[in-house]
Amino acid sequence: RKEVEQDPGPFNVPEGATVAFNCTYSNSASQSFFWYRQDCRKEPKLLMSVYSSGNEDGRFTAQLNRASQYISLLIRDSKLSDSATYLCVVRGPATGRRALTFGSGTRLQVQP
Amino acid sequence: NAGVTQTPKFQVLKTGQSMTLQCAQDMNHNSMYWYRQDPGMGLRLIYYSASEGTTDKGEVPNGYNVSRLNKREFSLRLESAAPSQTSVYFCASSLQGTNTGELFFGEGSRLTVL
Numbered sequence: 001r002k003e004v005e006q007d008p009g010p011f012n013v014p015e016g017a018t019v020a021f022n023c024t025y026s027n028s029a030s031q032s033f034f035w036y037r038q039d040c041r042k043e044p045k046l047l048m049s050v051y052s053s054g055n056e057d058g059r060f061t062a063q064l065n066r067a068s069q070y071i072s073l074l075i076r077d078s079k080l081s082d083s084a085t086y087l088c089v090v091r092g093p094a095t096g097r098r099a100l101t102f103g104s105g106t107r108l109q110v111q112p
Numbered sequence: 113n114a115g116v117t118q119t120p121k122f123q124v125l126k127t128g129q130s131m132t133l134q135c136a137q138d139m140n141h142n143s144m145y146w147y148r149q150d151p152g153m154g155l156r157l158i159y160y161s162a163s164e165g166t167t168d169k170g171e172v173p174n175g176y177n178v179s180r181l182n183k184r185e186f187s188l189r190l191e192s193a194a195p196s197q198t199s200v201y202f203c204a205s206s207l208q209g210t211n212t213g214e215l216f217f218g219e220g221s222r223l224t225v226l
Contacts, residue, residue, distance in 0.1 A: 004154070034213040043202060043217035044155070087154070091210050099170065100210050102147075104154035 001026055004090050004103035012109045017078050021106045023088030024070045032091035033064055033071050037084045038105065044087055047073075078110045114138050118203050118218035125193045125225045133188040133221050135203030143206045144186035145170075145215065146178060148199040155202065161186055162209060193225045 006023045013019045025033075033050035048055065050062040050071050061074040071088055088103035116137045125131055137144065142163045147155040157170030159178040167178050175197060177189045186205075190197055200222050204215040 002154075008152070032210075032213055041220075043219050044215075045217070046214045049213055089213065091213060099157050099160070100213065100215065102155035104152050 002103075003027060003101045004088055006088050006103040006106045008104060008106060010107040010109050012111060013078055014111055015078055015080060017110075018074065018076045019078055019108060020072055020074045021086055021088075021108075022070055022072050023103055023106075024068075025088075025090045025101075026069070027090070027093060028066075028069060029093035030090045031093060033062075034089040034091070034100075035060075035062055035071075035073050036087040036089055036102070038087055039084045044102075047086070075108075078108075080110050080112060083108055083110045116203055116205055116216050116218035118201075118221050120221060121219065122222050123224070125190075125223065127194060127225060129193050129225075130189065130191050131193065131223075132190075133201055133203070133223075134185070135187065135218060136185045137203075137205040137216070138184065139205060139207075139216065140183070141205035141216070142183070142208050143210075144180065145204040145206075146176075146186070146188045147202045147204065148172065148197075149202060149220075150199050158188065158201075190223075193223075195225045197223065198225045199223060 035047040036044040037047045038044040054063040059076045063072045085105040087105045145160040146158040161180040164183045203218045
């Protein structure tokens, strides 16, 4: 089983739609969680951190469910510029290397 | 405002050839990383350097070596390239480890091994 699993998509949505991605992680001792964005043939960039209480950044909302070991990202009012691959990232437990483990990504295509 | 610079951006090798990927950052970061990205696999950590003078193996170190030349530079060497090493390689840096979760990536180096 992969440490971090994501639905690869693609999710094809019209402009203005609301779309949500989920990600599951296998290590219950994982400490921190993040969403990265990667445009086609570009480098990944941090989109937002995911806090236990949930957090919002403009049209983006991230949530964490530790009991079920999943993280979600909600995008409201989708824009064409949101088209990208969204990577779920988990930081390892305190006793380990504390490396960041990346999911393989969920591709979003926003259509006009 | 260069950030993380990787060279070369593209390379084609024959099986058995060697090469070095160069990486430099100008953000005065302590930690540097090498990842590879393959379709359906996500980014996988090859080696990292928590600080100048230290290097450690990541998830997939076999077939690679690294050198943290100084605080700015972290190179990745393939001694005898194999087709399984065909991938996109990303160098990244962070101010101090992975505490904030923010890594700054270079633009990537696309390597094909024939």
